[in-house]
Amino acid sequence: MTNVHVSLAHRSYDIAIGHGILAETPARCRDWCGLDAPGSVLVVTDSNLADSHAATVADGFGSDGWLVGRHVLEPGEPSKSLEAARAMYDSLVALPADRGTLVVAVGGGVVGDAAGFVAATYARGIRLVGVPTTLLAQVDSSVGGKVAVNHPKAKNLIGAFHQPSGVLIDTATLESLPERDYRSGLAEVVKYGVILDAEFFDYLEQHIEGLAGRDRGVLAHVITRSCELKAEVVEQDERETTGARAVLNYGHTFAHAYEALAGYGELLHGEAVAIGMVQASRLAERLGRIDSVTTDRQVRLLEQLGLSVAPPAEYDTDEILGRMRLDKKTTAGQLRFVLPSRMGQVELVDDVPEELVRELV
Numbered sequence: 001m002t003n004v005h006v007s008l009a010h011r012s013y014d015i016a017i018g019h020g021i022l023a024e025t026p027a028r029c030r031d032w033c034g035l036d037a038p039g040s041v042l043v044v045t046d047s048n049l050a051d052s053h054a055a056t057v058a059d060g061f062g063s064d065g066w067l068v069g070r071h072v073l074e075p076g077e078p079s080k081s082l083e084a085a086r087a088m089y090d091s092l093v094a095l096p097a098d099r100g101t102l103v104v105a106v107g108g109g110v111v112g113d114a115a116g117f118v119a120a121t122y123a124r125g126i127r128l129v130g131v132p133t134t135l136l137a138q139v140d141s142s143v144g145g146k147v148a149v150n151h152p153k154a155k156n157l158i159g160a161f162h163q164p165s166g167v168l169i170d171t172a173t174l175e176s177l178p179e180r181d182y183r184s185g186l187a188e189v190v191k192y193g194v195i196l197d198a199e200f201f202d203y204l205e206q207h208i209e210g211l212a213g214r215d216r217g218v219l220a221h222v223i224t225r226s227c228e229l230k231a232e233v234v235e236q237d238e239r240e241t242t243g244a245r246a247v248l249n250y251g252h253t254f255a256h257a258y259e260a261l262a263g264y265g266e267l268l269h270g271e272a273v274a275i276g277m278v279q280a281s282r283l284a285e286r287l288g289r290i291d292s293v294t295t296d297r298q299v300r301l302l303e304q305l306g307l308s309v310a311p312p313a314e315y316d317t318d319e320i321l322g323r324m325r326l327d328k329k330t331t332a333g334q335l336r337f338v339l340p341s342r343m344g345q346v347e348l349v350d351d352v353p354e355e356l357v358r359e360l361v
Contacts, residue, residue: 032166044115108134109141116147120162133173135185139226184270198344251276257323
């Protein structure tokens with residue numbers, strides 16, 4: 001068992017990481033929320049997990065004396081919508097929920113983002129606990145307080161900052177994760193090495209076999225270090241006001257455009273990020289910020305982890321750029337990119353010539 005603390009004044013919380021700790025969720029929630037007695041909880045999940053991991057969590061709350069509601073989403077990005085959020089509001093009303101009710105998100109990034117958005121907006125904000133069950137959610141979306149649903153034109157356009165009361169990561173849940181979803185999560189792990197920690201990138205290069213085989217020790221280290229790195233960034237720039245948190249969006253300007261154009265859910269987020277990181281790195285090359293070795297290392301590692309580094313189809317260049325202009329880093333229509341300056345360091349770059357971007361896409 002390891003613990004990562006996210007220090008944000010009165011919004012601080014802990015990330016508990018261990019193997020086989022799912023059943024501890026109710027006790028952890030009581031501790032994190034300072035509760036002497038059980039309360040009410042809405043467990044949000046998707047249909048893939050409703051009878052497995054989510055049932056373990058919900059049954060545990062019931063055995064502990066909580067008033068338990070369950071809400072099951074359809075798997076996939078379409079559930080990150082205002083329509084799906086409205087159905088969750090209905091479940092909270094039916095519970096009935098109050099300002100003390102807890103929303104517990106059991107699942108991947110879609111479940112966490114959608115349930116978190118509902119928790120942020122129901123009764124002007126109620127408590128949220130994340131129980132991420134995918135690698136992508138464990139190392140990225142469950143940490144940092146970003147919650148959102150999609151707009152048809154852009155990913156995560158409707159959202160809020162709403163920090164959880166705690167996050168419980170049971171690495172045993174990764175044993176049943178489909179291979180494609182698992183490999184998608186590895187893209188975000190690679191990202192942390194590129195943007196923040198060159199030694200961590202070295203570690204990943206040296207542990208390809210352990211990563212591919214889901215070695216318990218390798219995963220424990222990788223998840224813990226990823227959470228530590230993200231926590232450090234969030235502590236510096238919780239609400240993206242200084243630009244420090246923008247480094248976490250390395251590759252995402254390209255990635256979100258491809259996700260939208262492919263149709264949400266057709267291209268997994270991590271798959272899109274792998275493509276986006278390589279394109280961002282090649283853009284940095286053309287701007288003279290790095291040499292080709294930095295890009296080549298990323299390409300080699302991502303491909304060794306089973307990730308494609310090329311877009312799945314040819315898209316109209318103007319459509320790609322149009323989607324990129326909806327990126328939250330864009331100001332006054334001017335594209336801004338997170339680009340590497342060396343392994344382990346990236347910067348937010350303005351005034352990138354559009355013709356270079358056109359050549360890349």
